[in-house]
Amino acid sequence: MSSKTDFYDLVYQTVRAIPCGKVASYGQIAFMIGYPRRHRMVGQAMSHAPDGESIPWQRVVHSNGSLIPNYAYVQRELLAAEDVTFKPNGHVNMKEHQWHPEAGAGE
DNA sequence: TGGATGACAAAGT
């Protein structure tokens, strides 16, 4: 317990708990699992995350709604399939799709 | 052991 591995595991479970058509920011996830200062670790957790575990990493975006520069193209396709809408500048409509854990998918 | 790096965030420009 209280290990970095557990932190990653919490991230994976939280990300996996994101409902369809919703997105969450790194800080949002880090905060809800109890580590508001570890938003960086969330990103690293995703980097080390097993993409075979059905982890919707594409639902994880910047607090600003911008996608991951290196994966923006993939995210856009995946999120578009999730019924998520984008702004004319290519950013996610956080206002409409930001995940609210207490609104239904609460831990 | 110490320095550099990274799928970032917040504030400032």
Add this chain to the structure above:
DNA sequence: GACTTTGCCATCC
């Protein structure tokens, strides 16, 4: 609204 600088924490060399 988009870019730049600073700060945070764990991992890699």
